[in-house]
Amino acid sequence: MRSVIIAANWKMHTVPAEAAGLAATIAARTADPDVMQVICPPFVALAAVRDALAGTGLAVGAQNVHHETTGAYTGEVSAPMLVGLATWVIVGHSERRRDAGETDELIGRKLQRAWDAGLRPILCVGEQLEDREAGRAEAVVDAQLRGALAEVGAGEDARARFAGLVIAYEPVWAIGTGRNARGADAAAMADAIRATLSRLGVADGGSGVPVLYGGSVTAANIAEFLAEPTIDGALVGGASLKPDEMAGIVGRAAVTARARLAVASGNGVT
Numbered sequence: 401m402r403s404v405i406i407a408a409n410w411k412m413h414t415v416p417a418e419a420a421g422l423a424a425t426i427a428a429r430t431a432d433p434d435v436m437q438v439i440c441p442p443f444v445a446l447a448a449v450r451d452a453l454a455g456t457g458l459a460v461g462a463q464n465v466h467h468e469t470t471g472a473y474t475g476e477v478s479a480p481m482l483v484g485l486a487t488w489v490i491v492g493h494s495e496r497r498r499d500a501g502e503t504d505e506l507i508g509r510k511l512q513r514a515w516d517a518g519l520r521p522i523l524c525v526g527e528q529l530e531d532r533e534a535g536r537a538e539a540v541v542d543a544q545l546r547g548a549l550a551e552v553g554a555g556e557d558a559r560a561r562f563a564g565l566v567i568a569y570e571p572v573w574a575i576g577t578g579r580n581a582r583g584a585d586a587a588a589m590a591d592a593i594r595a596t597l598s599r600l601g602v603a604d605g606g607s608g609v610p611v612l613y614g615g616s617v618t619a620a621n622i623a624e625f626l627a628e629p630t631i632d633g634a635l636v637g638g639a640s641l642k643p644d645e646m647a648g649i650v651g652r653a654a655v656t657a658r659a660r661l662a663v664a665s666g667n668g669v670t
């Protein structure tokens with residue numbers, strides 16, 4: 401069965417000394433064996449957050465990775481450089497698609513580098529508001545997935561690679577805006593995502609791939625998403641910098657995780 405995952409994207413917030421304290425505070429208030437938690441601080445705070453989270457059960461993720469492993473790429477960070485600092489990495493966040501012009505093909509190469517280095521990737525996809533209003537949301541996300549994953553599917557160890565994949569569905573119009581999607585719409589998109597993954601050759605029709613929702617998630621609205629059986633958690637931006645919000649979000653996720661575990665082991669109340 402799929403894990404319940406809460407991933408925190410701190411974006412360009414916190415200097416290393418603050419990051420360590422914030423990570424320790426969040427871990428002390430949220431650590432729960434039934435929820436997989438990942439904190440993704442800025443690159444320069446990875447070591448401090450790794451040390452702060454040692455022994456807590458929370459994992460560390462990077463927010464980006466370069467599409468080559470080494471070379472003349474001033475200012476960039478490659479996947480092998482992240483080994484020992486992080487075990488997860490966010491790939492294809494809409495802010496990088498927007499600000500760094502990342503294409504689906506480039507994002508696919510980043511995914512390959514992440515997998516080669518043993519990092520677990522969270523691949524972000526999501527439509528613009530005009531796409532949703534025009535009824536194109538699922539087509540846009542389908543194209544993003546195919547663009548990023550087509551090459552992966554061609555590899556001979558594709559099954560093993562896809563096995564660690566996590567998808568974050570993040571409608572661009574919901575990120576940092578305070579305007580979250582409806583749970584039912586996110587759940588419909590999760591079904592569409594797994595249908596695309598199935599067409600790309602992912603084992604078991606994509607049913608083993610966690611799909612997270614991201615976009616203005618808070619302690620007040622997380623329950624709407626976790627009520628959807630096809631949604632496995634959240635990628636949280638702004639609220640992830642606030643320990644009270646994280647306590648509420650992860651607390652709710654723990655309730656969901658335990659309920660799903662009970663159903664899976666046959667003890668659920670139906």
Ligand code: PEP
Nearest residue numbers: 575576614615616637638
């Ligand atoms: C994000 O950073 O991926 C995100 C969803 O941000 P926010 O929660 O602030 O909308």
